[in-house]
Amino acid sequence: MKIHRVPTDEQRKRFFRQIAKLWPVAKGSVAEVRKPCTRPGCKACAEGRKHPAFILGYKQAGKRRCLYVPADRVAALRKAIANGRRIEQLLSEYGAEMVKQARKQR
Numbered sequence: 181m182k183i184h185r186v187p188t189d190e191q192r193k194r195f196f197r198q199i200a201k202l203w204p205v206a207k208g209s210v211a212e213v214r215k216p217c218t219r220p221g222c223k224a225c226a227e228g229r230k231h232p233a234f235i236l237g238y239k240q241a242g243k244r245r246c247l248y249v250p251a252d253r254v255a256a257l258r259k260a261i262a263n264g265r266r267i268e269q270l271l272s273e274y275g276a277e278m279v280k281q282a283r284k285q286r
């Protein structure tokens with residue numbers, strides 16, 4: 181029986197090549213919210229419309245956290261989150277590959 185085995189070093193190189201393109205990275209989700217401002221007599225706040233804002237929801241040590249995101253950074257942050265998801269997907273694939281290879285080597 182012929183064993184098709186990819187050397188671990190090649191896998192490592194492949195992995196670093198793949199993740200090099202996936203920068204910047206982030207994990208979490210971006211949501212659009214409405215927040216009130218502090219300007220006295222603001223029409224938008226008085227009418228309940230408030231002001232559009234974006235928040236990044238993420239976890240730190242198991243606790244949910246959030247941060248306001250400047251509007252001009254939202255697109256870049258969403259791209260970073262997509263990159264983070266792709267890396268997680270890669271980790272799953274490499275894990276499965278590792279187990280499949282171990283089985284073939286028996």
Ligand SMILES: [Zn+2]
Pocket residue numbers: 216217218219222223224225226230231
């Ligand atoms: Zn306001």
